[in-house]
Amino acid sequence: MYNPISTYRIQFNNDFTFSNLLENLDYFSVMGVGTIYASPVFAAAPGSTHGYDVVDPHQFNPAIGTKQEFDEIVRRLKNMNIGWLQDIVPNHMAISYLNSWLMDVLENGRHSDYAALFDIDFDHPDFNEKIILPFLGSTLESAIENGEIKLNYRNHKLFFEYFDNIFPVNESSVTDILDADLNPNLIQLSKKLKSKGLPDEQEIIIIDAFNADIGKLKELLSSQHYILAEGKDAYRHLNYRRFFTISSLISLQMDKIEVFNMYHSFISKLVNENKIQGLRLDHIDGLKDPSKYIERLRLLTGDELYIVVEKILARSESIPVNWPVQGTTGYDFLVSVNNLLTYKKGFPKLLKFYKTINAEKPEEFIYQKKKQILTESMQGDLDNLGRLF
Numbered sequence: 321m322y323n324p325i326s327t328y329r330i331q332f333n334n335d336f337t338f339s340n341l342l343e344n345l346d347y348f349s350v351m352g353v354g355t356i357y358a359s360p361v362f363a364a365a366p367g368s369t370h371g372y373d374v375v376d377p378h379q380f381n382p383a384i385g386t387k388q389e390f391d392e393i394v395r396r397l398k399n400m401n402i403g404w405l406q407d408i409v410p411n412h413m414a415i416s417y418l419n420s421w422l423m424d425v426l427e428n429g430r431h432s433d434y435a436a437l438f439d440i441d442f443d444h445p446d447f448n449e450k451i452i453l454p455f456l457g458s459t460l461e462s463a464i465e466n467g468e469i470k471l472n473y474r475n476h477k478l479f480f481e482y483f484d485n486i487f488p489v490n491e492s493s494v495t496d497i498l499d500a501d502l503n504p505n506l507i508q509l510s511k512k513l514k515s516k517g518l519p520d521e522q523e524i525i526i527i528d529a530f531n532a533d534i535g536k537l538k539e540l541l542s543s544q545h546y547i548l549a550e551g552k553d554a555y556r557h558l559n560y561r562r563f564f565t566i567s568s569l570i571s572l573q574m575d576k577i578e579v580f581n582m583y584h585s586f587i588s589k590l591v592n593e594n595k596i597q598g599l600r601l602d603h604i605d606g607l608k609d610p611s612k613y614i615e616r617l618r619l620l621t622g623d624e625l626y627i628v629v630e631k632i633l634a635r636s637e638s639i640p641v642n643w644p645v646q647g648t649t650g651y652d653f654l655v656s657v658n659n660l661l662t663y664k665k666g667f668p669k670l671l672k673f674y675k676t677i678n679a680e681k682p683e684e685f686i687y688q689k690k691k692q693i694l695t696e697s698m699q700g701d702l703d704n705l706g707r708l709f
Contacts, residue, residue: 321623321624321625321626321646322403322597322598322624322625322626323626324354324355324357324403324405324597324598324626325354325355326352326353326354326355327353327354327355327356327357327405328348328351328353328355328356328357329357329359330356330357330358330359331359331370332358332359332360332361332371332381332384333359333368333369333370333371333383333384334367334369334383337383337384337385338380338384338385338386338389338390338393339385339389341356341393342389342392342393342396345393345396345397345400345402348400348402349400349402353402354401354402354403355402355403355404355405355597355598356397356402356403356404356405357405357407357600358404358405358406358407359371359407360372360374360381360406360407360408360409360602361380361381361384361385361390361406362374362376362377362378362379362380362381362408362586363375363376363377363378363379363380363381363382363418364381364383364414365414365416365418365568366416366418366484368381368383368414371384371407371409372409372569372602373413373414373416373568373569374409374412374413374414375413375414375416375418375419375420376418376419376420377408377409377413377583377584377586377587378585378586379586390595391595394595403597403598404595404596404597404598405596405597405598405599405600405626406587406590406596406598406599406600407599407600407602408587408599408600408601408602409602409603410572410574410583410584410601410602410607410613411563411571411572411574411602411603411604411606411607412562412563412569412570412571412572412603412606413438413569413570413572414568414569414570415453415455415567415568415569415570416568417479417485417486417487417488421434421437421438422434422437422438422570423488424488425437425438425440425451425545426451426453426487426488426544426545426546427488427489427490427545428490428545429442429449429450429451429545430442430449430545436573436576436578436579437572437573437579437582437583438560438570438571438572438573439560439561439570439571439572439573440559440560440570441559441560441704442559444559444704444707446557446559447547447559449545450544450545450546450547451545451546451547451559451560452546452547452549452553452554452557452558452559452560453487453546453547453548453549454549454550454551454552454553454554454557454558454567455482455485455548455549455551455567455568456468456482456548456549456550456551457550457551458550459550460541460547460548460549460550463482463548464534464537464538464541465534467531468482468483469481469482469537469541469548470482470531471489471527471530471531471537471540472527473527477489478491478494480541480548482548487544487546487548489540489544490543490544490545493540493543493544494530494540496543497536497539497540497543551567554567554700555696555697555698555699555700556699556700556703557700558700558701558704559704561701561704562701563603563606565693565697565698571606573608574607574608574613575607575608575609575612575613577616580613580616584617584620587599588620588621591620591621591622591625596625597625597626598625598626598627598628599617599621599625599626599627599628600627600628600629600630600649601614601617601627601628601629601630601645602630603630604629604630604631605631605632610629610643611640611642611643614627614629614643614644614645615644618644618645626646627644627645627646628645628646628647628648628649629643629645629647629648629649630648630649630651631648631649631651632651633648633651633652635655
């Protein structure tokens with residue numbers, strides 16, 4: 321099995337790309353680095369600084385570099401006897417217009433070919449088979465009336481724009497509204513839209529007509545497979561699983577074998593071509609069945625691949641002995657190091673000061689704050705869990 325021995329973490333983003341790494345490879349070799357430990361390198365949301373907001377796990381992030389650059393890096397690393405450990409994100413993807421799988425779900429609802437990928441409760445009693453998208457800075461009514469939500473048309477696709485956010489439009493919903501209108505010009509536009517033959521001038525007419533008519537805009541929004549809502553609604557009302565409280569990251573149903581196979585096809589290819597010698601699995605606790613996931617990953621990638629998991633362990637907790645992994649990413653070790661560097665004799669003095677500003681016992685204070693997060697920031701998630709039970 322591959323042994324990384326010594327790793328050097330590289331955080332790829334717009335400011336440090338494949339090209340920058342190529343320029344510094346000799347430096348890492350002289351330092352004695354045995355393995356490049358790379359942050360997620362797959363296509364991510366626009367402007368991502370970290371790469372954990374993946375929009376397409378089947379291609380490299382164009383903001384970071386190209387396949388040709390990656391192949392050149394691998395070739396040179398092999399000559400230096402340096403390996404590559406890749407950080408991957410199996411739990412979630414970004415809610416972004418660049419996420420074509422999710423955009424298809426938003427356009428076609430539960431009947432989308434990609435609906436099974438995402439952990440969405442289409443049967444939630446409050447949403448009528450729609451997915452709530454809590455990304456507005458105000459109520460939907462205010463956003464429409466203030467002209468913040470606009471209909472637009474580009475490349476034969478209709479979509480709503482809300483500042484930097486783009487949401488797809490089910491085109492049949494537009495033609496349904498137009499067909500119901502007695503205005504002969506709008507009926508003609510509906511026919512042209514169905515044939516996807518709108519010339520530029522008529523594109524402008526139909527867009528302007530909708531954006532000038534608040535009633536029609538509301539009607540069009542209400543006929544989509546999603547509900548645009550105020551951001552704070554996510555705290556108490558939600559029907560998809562998130563990454564903690566980050567509503568812009570939607571979780572995957574990675575326990576489904578078809579989802580697992582689809583998501584990992586490019587990663588598997590890189591492993592089989594020996595371009596990757598190790599994997600770091602992000603947020604393993606977010607998965608429905610971590611054990612099954614790791615077993616499938618080991619079967620997919622083989623026995624020689626080095627695998628570590630990001631898992632936050634309690635003081636008395638260990639990773640399951642049946643997991644075919646080489647360990648964790650080291651949070652438990654970091655706790656030991658931090659304790660070693662902590663001057664514990666100062667604790668009574670710190671506790672005495674704490675009591676001057678808060679009469680509650682620290683344990684009770686911690687409990688109340690955890691409860692506050694659960695019942696305020698995560699009330700919607702808590703309700704969903706209750707319904708599941």
